[in-house]
Amino acid sequence: MLRLALLTYFATAHAYLWPSPMLDELESLLYEITPGTSGMANFIQPCDTFSFASGGGSGPTGRSNAADWIRTAYHDMATHNIADGTGGLDASIRFAEEQARAENVGDGFANTLDVLAGFATRYVSIADTLALGTVMAVEFCGGPQIPFRGGRVDATEPNLPGVPEPEQTLDSHIATFAKQGFTQDEMIGLVACGHTFGGVQHAPFPDIVPELNDPNSTESVAHFDSTNTHFDNNIAIEYISGTTQNPLVVGFNDTTNSDRRIFGSDGNVTMLSFANSPELFASRCSELFARMLDTVPSGVQLSDVITPLPVKPSNLQFILDGDVLQFSGGVRFWNLTDNPNRVALLLWDDHLGGVHNFTLLSLLESSTSYPQGVATGYRFGDNSSGSGFLLDAAAGITNMRFMVDGKLEDQGGVGFAVQDAVVFTTTSCFFGNNFTAQFNVAVRKGVNVTSVYIETQASDSLGHITITETDFFSPDSTVAVNSAYSIWTVNLAESPFTRYVGAEIDGVKSSMALGLFSQLPALPSCPS
Ligand code: HEM
Ligand SMILES: *[C@@H]1O[C@H](CO)[C@@H](O)[C@H](O)[C@H]1NC(C)=O
Ligand SMILES: *[C@@H]1O[C@H](CO)[C@@H](O)[C@H](O)[C@H]1NC(C)=O
Ligand SMILES: *[C@@H]1O[C@H](CO)[C@@H](O)[C@H](O)[C@H]1NC(C)=O
Ligand SMILES: *[C@@H]1O[C@H](CO)[C@@H](O)[C@H](O)[C@H]1NC(C)=O
Ligand SMILES: *[C@@H]1O[C@H](CO)[C@@H](O)[C@H](O)[C@H]1NC(C)=O
Ligand SMILES: *[C@@H]1O[C@H](CO)[C@@H](O)[C@H](O)[C@H]1NC(C)=O
Ligand SMILES: *[C@@H]1O[C@H](CO)[C@@H](O)[C@H](O)[C@H]1NC(C)=O
Ligand SMILES: *[C@@H]1O[C@H](CO)[C@@H](O)[C@H](O)[C@H]1NC(C)=O
Numbered sequence: 001m002l003r004l005a006l007l008t009y010f011a012t013a014h015a016y017l018w019p020s021p022m023l024d025e026l027e028s029l030l031y032e033i034t035p036g037t038s039g040m041a042n043f044i045q046p047c048d049t050f051s052f053a054s055g056g057g058s059g060p061t062g063r064s065n066a067a068d069w070i071r072t073a074y075h076d077m078a079t080h081n082i083a084d085g086t087g088g089l090d091a092s093i094r095f096a097e098e099q100a101r102a103e104n105v106g107d108g109f110a111n112t113l114d115v116l117a118g119f120a121t122r123y124v125s126i127a128d129t130l131a132l133g134t135v136m137a138v139e140f141c142g143g144p145q146i147p148f149r150g151g152r153v154d155a156t157e158p159n160l161p162g163v164p165e166p167e168q169t170l171d172s173h174i175a176t177f178a179k180q181g182f183t184q185d186e187m188i189g190l191v192a193c194g195h196t197f198g199g200v201q202h203a204p205f206p207d208i209v210p211e212l213n214d215p216n217s218t219e220s221v222a223h224f225d226s227t228n229t230h231f232d233n234n235i236a237i238e239y240i241s242g243t244t245q246n247p248l249v250v251g252f253n254d255t256t257n258s259d260r261r262i263f264g265s266d267g268n269v270t271m272l273s274f275a276n277s278p279e280l281f282a283s284r285c286s287e288l289f290a291r292m293l294d295t296v297p298s299g300v301q302l303s304d305v306i307t308p309l310p311v312k313p314s315n316l317q318f319i320l321d322g323d324v325l326q327f328s329g330g331v332r333f334w335n336l337t338d339n340p341n342r343v344a345l346l347l348w349d350d351h352l353g354g355v356h357n358f359t360l361l362s363l364l365e366s367s368t369s370y371p372q373g374v375a376t377g378y379r380f381g382d383n384s385s386g387s388g389f390l391l392d393a394a395a396g397i398t399n400m401r402f403m404v405d406g407k408l409e410d411q412g413g414v415g416f417a418v419q420d421a422v423v424f425t426t427t428s429c430f431f432g433n434n435f436t437a438q439f440n441v442a443v444r445k446g447v448n449v450t451s452v453y454i455e456t457q458a459s460d461s462l463g464h465i466t467i468t469e470t471d472f473f474s475p476d477s478t479v480a481v482n483s484a485y486s487i488w489t490v491n492l493a494e495s496p497f498t499r500y501v502g503a504e505i506d507g508v509k510s511s512m513a514l515g516l517f518s519q520l521p522a523l524p525s526c527p528s
Pocket of ligand 2: 214215216
């Protein structure tokens with residue numbers, strides 16, 4: 001029932017238009033998942049996975065990445081002040097100053113950032129990876145789907161404190177949640193939703209949890225419920241039935257029994273409803289987790305809910321070789337029904353008014369799956385060379401559409417715009433004597449290209465990805481290749497950093513991945 005309701009909701013939300021660098025990457029992180037082999041889900045499945053056992057200890061630690069990720073997102077968000085719009089989910093928890101606060105005791109935050117920040121890119125913020133981590137942990141460990149929006153912005157300095165602690169009073173907790181934007185009802189819900197995972201560890205909370213000497217919990221974690229690596233309503237069932245072992249309910253020192261005070265604060269009405277209905281608990285948690293993740297500093301604009309694109313081109317690349325453009329890339333279709341006789345076509349328009357089509361090759365090995373759907377990949381090309389197919393350079397390409405089993409996919413008539421104004425060329429080369437490369441790109445004549453530059457990507461001391469631009473020599477030094485393109489060039493030393501080519505076309509900047517240019521010796525040697 002719940003899944004159906006959510007799927008209907010997801011289906012009516014409209015997808016964004018490709019291309020959109022940030023949303024394209026977030027969509028892949030969310031939906032292109034093969035459990036056990038790639039992506040964030042690999043770090044939380046099986047759900048008792050814990051990557052940081054202390055002292056290389058063997059056996060079940062009692063901890064899990066999933067629990068750490070959810071707690072980290074809450075503590076990062078909990079600095080929000082609804083009155084002045086400061087704080088929120090902005091990855092400020094990555095600053096040592098925040099992690100040193102008593103309200104953020106424990107190593108779970110550093111552990112979480114160790115894994116999740118590695119998924120941040122020039123387009124995806126660390127804060128978005130923290131939010132995605134929570135979505136993954138909940139969805140892949142038995143919980144409901146959580147509608148996900150992108151666009152969180154990383155803080156450049158620590159936020160003010162604001163995370164609740166167990167020894168504080170109920171009134172103070174009500175006030176703290178109100179400051180974060182949550183009512184008392186929502187507070188009860190959010191604490192129960194969070195505490196269906198994990199527990200309290202001895203090391204950071206020796207006054208709440210003693211050494212357990214339990215071979216099944218080598219890090220001495222007293223769990224909130226009996227299914228601590230799985231999303232379910234046992235947190236409520238065990239609380240209501242009086243069998244709970246939750247250390248924040250039945251701890252020997254009542255001062256630190258914050259869950260007991262919070263869960264009972266409405267006369268148990270909310271917890272009773274959760275105990276009676278796993279569906280209600282799941283739908284409430286979906287809603288409250290989404291609210292938690294979408295609590296961001298004022299001024300940050302989040303995207304619409306990201307739904308899987310039905311059709312998504314990927315890794316498009318052009319290489320000019322004389323009078324032909326080698327066009328390579330792929331396309332992913334979402335949740336196609338099985339059809340062994342499928343015909344998938346790429347249709348495209350060229351610059352001269354021509355319309356063409358091409359049969360796509362199935363890429364069975366790239367089929368990926370997700371609990372709610374299956375992704376199927378195809379690549380452009382008509383032989384096994386992997387080099388795509390060849391276009392007449394003068395004709396080029398402006399726009400693509402796809403046709404699968406006779407059904408046209410064109411993003412509601414907009415099509416898939418393709419940029420062949422600035423393309424790589426086979427003439428780039430490497431000078432072995434001084435480890436310098438001559439980078440060449442071909443720029444299409446008649447297109448308003450105002451600048452072309454190499455983008456070098458590095459990471460600053462705060463974990464932010466920075467881009468520096470190095471201009472290509474502009475038109476006065478260009479060399480015509482053919483009637484359609486001329487070459488712009490720049491010499492640059494070998495660099496350990498990832499590089500892209502960027503261009504400003506009709507006043508709009510865009511970038512092209514340039515794997516080729518990060519390993520210069522992979523380029524052919526320059527003619528001497
Ligand atoms: C008054 C509010 C809250 C208090 C006082 C509180 C307190 C605590 C404490 C003391 C721990 C043990 C941490 C450790 O040993 O590392 C803990 C763990 C945890 N908390 Fe909360 N919490 C509160 C609200 C929340 C909320 C709203 C969420 C998420 C929605 C949440 C999610 C978690 C999770 C997932 C863990 C398990 C971490 C692990 O096992 O590594 N908590 N909480
Ligand atoms: C540890 O877990 C195993 C498997 O769940 C169980 O059979 C065993 O009794 C547990 N040991 C302790 C000391 O709780
Ligand atoms: C109970 O916890 C509070 C707060 O941490 C502490 O001040 C108090 O001494 C504790 N009481 C006992 C009996 O340990
Ligand atoms: C709520 O439920 C718990 C556990 O059954 C019980 O100990 C407590 O007295 C209840 N509180 C109220 C206000 O009914
Ligand atoms: C594909 O191109 C061929 C000719 O090259 C044409 O006969 C056919 O109608 C085209 N198919 C579609 C779906 O446009
Ligand atoms: C994917 O297809 C299956 C089977 O046709 C269907 O049950 C499911 O709802 C679809 N999922 C999405 C997200 O459309
Ligand atoms: C097929 O592959 C070969 C070898 O890589 C290549 O030279 C040729 O251009 C390809 N054919 C077409 C039509 O793309
Ligand atoms: C590297 O060597 C090539 C060929 O000898 C030369 O043309 C180029 O200017 C040199 N680049 C630098 C940065 O010294
Ligand atoms: C080219 O684009 C720039 C930036 O949008 C604009 O200022 C300029 O007028 C354009 N030039 C032509 C010839 O369209």
